[in-house]
Amino acid sequence: MKKKLLSGIFVLCVLLPVISQESDDLLEADDLSSLFDVSEEENDDLPSIEDLFNKDSDTEEDGEESQDSGLSVLESLTSKTGYTFELRYAFVGGLSPGWGETPWNSGETPPDDGDGYSKGYTTVYGADIGSKAILDLQLTRNFRVKQSYAFRFPDFDPSISEFWGSYNLNNIMYMRMGLQNIKWGLGRNYSYTNVLTRLPADAEKGGDSFSFLMDIPMGLGGVQLLALARSGFSSGGLDDMTASDVGYGIKYNYASEFADLNIGSFFHQDMPLRTVASVTRTLWDRTEVYAEGLWAVDYENFADHTYSFSFGFFDSFFDDKLYFNTEYYWNGEETIYYVDDDESLIILEKAPFIYGHNIAWNLVYRPIKGNSLNLFCRGMYNINENTAKVVPGVRYKPMKEITLFLSVPMALGDRDGTYYRNNYDDKNRPFSITFGVRFDGSYKQASYK
Amino acid sequence: MKKILIILFFVIPSFLMAEDYQKLLELADSLVNYPDHDFSGQYTITQNKPGQGQTVSVAAIFRRDSQDTYVIVIQEPSINKGQGYLKQGRTLWFYDPESKRFNSTSSTDRFQNSNARNSDFTQSTLAMDYDVISGEEVKLGSYDCWLLELEANNTEVTYPKMKIWISKDGLVRMTEDYSLSGQHLRSTYIPDYYNIGGTFVPKRLLFEDQLRGATINGKFQKERTLIDISSPSFKDLPNSVFSKSFLESVNR
Numbered sequence: 161m162k163k164k165l166l167s168g169i170f171v172l173c174v175l176l177p178v179i180s181q182e183s184d185d186l187l188e189a190d191d192l193s194s195l196f197d198v199s200e201e202e203n204d205d206l207p208s209i210e211d212l213f214n215k216d217s218d219t220e221e222d223g224e225e226s227q228d229s230g231l232s233v234l235e236s237l238t239s240k241t242g243y244t245f246e247l248r249y250a251f252v253g254g255l256s257p258g259w260g261e262t263p264w265n266s267g268e269t270p271p272d273d274g275d276g277y278s279k280g281y282t283t284v285y286g287a288d289i290g291s292k293a294i295l296d297l298q299l300t301r302n303f304r305v306k307q308s309y310a311f312r313f314p315d316f317d318p319s320i321s322e323f324w325g326s327y328n329l330n331n332i333m334y335m336r337m338g339l340q341n342i343k344w345g346l347g348r349n350y351s352y353t354n355v356l357t358r359l360p361a362d363a364e365k366g367g368d369s370f371s372f373l374m375d376i377p378m379g380l381g382g383v384q385l386l387a388l389a390r391s392g393f394s395s396g397g398l399d400d401m402t403a404s405d406v407g408y409g410i411k412y413n414y415a416s417e418f419a420d421l422n423i424g425s426f427f428h429q430d431m432p433l434r435t436v437a438s439v440t441r442t443l444w445d446r447t448e449v450y451a452e453g454l455w456a457v458d459y460e461n462f463a464d465h466t467y468s469f470s471f472g473f474f475d476s477f478f479d480d481k482l483y484f485n486t487e488y489y490w491n492g493e494e495t496i497y498y499v500d501d502d503e504s505l506i507i508l509e510k511a512p513f514i515y516g517h518n519i520a521w522n523l524v525y526r527p528i529k530g531n532s533l534n535l536f537c538r539g540m541y542n543i544n545e546n547t548a549k550v551v552p553g554v555r556y557k558p559m560k561e562i563t564l565f566l567s568v569p570m571a572l573g574d575r576d577g578t579y580y581r582n583n584y585d586d587k588n589r590p591f592s593i594t595f596g597v598r599f600d601g602s603y604k605q606a607s608y609k
Numbered sequence: 610m611k612k613i614l615i616i617l618f619f620v621i622p623s624f625l626m627a628e629d630y631q632k633l634l635e636l637a638d639s640l641v642n643y644p645d646h647d648f649s650g651q652y653t654i655t656q657n658k659p660g661q662g663q664t665v666s667v668a669a670i671f672r673r674d675s676q677d678t679y680v681i682v683i684q685e686p687s688i689n690k691g692q693g694y695l696k697q698g699r700t701l702w703f704y705d706p707e708s709k710r711f712n713s714t715s716s717t718d719r720f721q722n723s724n725a726r727n728s729d730f731t732q733s734t735l736a737m738d739y740d741v742i743s744g745e746e747v748k749l750g751s752y753d754c755w756l757l758e759l760e761a762n763n764t765e766v767t768y769p770k771m772k773i774w775i776s777k778d779g780l781v782r783m784t785e786d787y788s789l790s791g792q793h794l795r796s797t798y799i800p801d802y803y804n805i806g807g808t809f810v811p812k813r814l815l816f817e818d819q820l821r822g823a824t825i826n827g828k829f830q831k832e833r834t835l836i837d838i839s840s841p842s843f844k845d846l847p848n849s850v851f852s853k854s855f856l857e858s859v860n861r
Contacts, residue, residue, distance in 0.1 A: 233650060233842065234649055234671070234850065236651075237859055244687075244690075326858070328858055331855065332849065334854050343709055375854040375857070375858075377848070377852035377855065379852070380678070380697055380851060380853060381853060382852060415697065415702075416697060416700075418698075420700075420702070440713065442699075442713040445765060448713050602688075605687075606687055606690070
């Protein structure tokens with residue numbers, strides 16, 4: 161017995177360091193080449209096949225042992241409790257000389273003034289500091305809480321961007337309640353199918369949403385049920401919320417290798433009933449094509465309805481150096497208003513985009529593979545108004561934490577077009593040159609047991 | 610059935626006909642495919658980029674070959690934690706918890722910018738996707754192997770040409786992946802396997818990129834990725850694991 165024990169200790173003392181050394185060597189990639197001594201016939205850079213395949217026995221009978229570990233991977237993923245704490249910081253500074261007219265219209269009289277419309281030459285200096293603290297707690301196997309606080313300067317605007325609790329009902333149903341960001345639709349350029357962000361015209365502001373969400377997996381996709389209230393829905397905020405302030409939605413996702421189909425409806429009594437549908441499919445293992453549609457109907461008068469639709473594709477070319485996306489969008493929604501007894505214009509609901517035919521594009525070119533330098537150009541054009549906004553630019557990350565960018569936002573087309581007054585520039589200048597630098601970084605700590 | 614096939618190949622003489630090579634591919638596929646079971650495992654992916662150091666990723670893999678689907682959840686590094694992949698047939702979605710969006714991606718794309726491809730995590734379809742052009746018996750270290758030259762019979766595969774070393778027990782030990790023009794793109798080494806009741810799971814996969822790397826001290830060093838697979842299991846998994854909702858729920 162003593163002899164067996166001693167020999168056991170010997171085996172442990174001699175073999176264990178060898179096994180662990182082998183593992184370390186493989187993980188220490190700098191040492192990988194030294195693991196594979198080069199034979200004379202082989203290219204110097206190839207690992208020595210001889211060393212790698214010279215073991216006598218390499219297929220262990222693991223049988224029951226591995227089976228016993230059973231659901232450990234799934235369990236370790238879903239049953240551990242603990243926390244993730246993350247801090248994110250971003251510091252942005254820059255300047256933007258710009259003009260109240262585009263250079264090619266400089267000799268002409270500017271259109272009549274509008275709010276926030278700048279005439280002549282101006283230079284805007286900008287600075288923005290943002291921070292975010294995120295606490296993600298897995299309190300029990302099934303119950304998880306996430307809180308996210310943001311603070312911005314110079315607005316001194318602290319806000320809670322996420323604060324929700326979720327419950328996993330044995331992987332049959334996932335429920336989540338609280339302040340959360342729910343997105344519907346594909347929305348690469350025109351997010352008109354994200355109907356959960358729509359507000360009644362008399363809403364004071366688009367406030368935070370409080371919602372209850374239930375996801376029921378079915379196949380790869382599933383059904384989503386939600387009830388959503390937004391402080392902007394009622395004049396008094398969430399404190400004196402009534403049943404009529406709550407909107408209700410249902411969405412079904414059918415995901416298969418042929419297509420990814422979504423169809424959903426959202427009802428709120430102060431807005432039209434909106435039904436959205438989207439379908440995406442990947443062609444030739446590389447090109448993503450997609451289409452979306454929206455049908456909005458006055459639920460008290462079904463004859464009063466509008467529809468919108470869009471379709472586009474996304475692809476990459478030249479060994480992923482060039483990314484291109486383009487989209488056509490028919491917007492059938494117009495701003496709804498009426499003139500009251502005092503001949504005042506009362507807006508019932510503001511359309512999120514310009515009525516009619518719209519085209520958008522995004523182009524990103526990375527000339528050097530593996531380098532962060534990228535040239536981009538994005539734009540939107542409305543055919544009905546002959547108005548466009550375009551922003552070409554260049555972005556470069558010389559360091560992981562530093563981003564430099566230069567862009568030239570401009571408005572094109574008719575000078576009384578919407579984008580001439582409402583474009584990418586904060587001051588709605590139709591032509592500007594923006595230089596900027598951004599420092600950003602984050603710290604994340606997690607512990608799960 | 611697998612065991613019978615293995616025995617057959619043990620007694621087969623060293624010359625094989627083209628149809629035998631195709632059967633050899635079928636055997637190699639069948640040993641590492643799990644049509645009757647779900648599979649789960651933890652993959653530790655160590656990426657070495659010469660001059661840039663090492664990065665380590667940890668991913669949980671769930672496979673259901675009977676439905677040609679898999680789910681991958683990234684657990685480490687923390688910056689990518691919660692990212693996930695969901696594959697169904699030839700469609701592969703990538704989930705980003707930051708944007709909360711599913712975007713389709715390609716099976717032929719690099720996995721987390723490593724030398725592994727997304728297609729390396731799915732079931733093996735060598736016999737279906739490739740025709741054997743030639744074969745010979747060779748030595749690979751201490752293994753007697755069949756070295757087969759393969760050409761793809763469709764355009765949906767990641768590599769149009771391959772060389773593949775299959776040991777006499779039917780297991781793939783090494784592959785060399787080529788472009789259509791014959792450019793050597795990548796080598797893959799699979800030195801050892803788990804044997805779980807006659808079904809095999811690779812223990813380690815070593816990928817070596819033949820084109821990507823850096824010249825250090827006058828010598829070109831190639832990028833390598835080592836995947837260590839632990840906790841393999843063939844226990845049934847809940848259906849909900851293979852869903853978008855699951856990826857959204859485990860993104861902590």
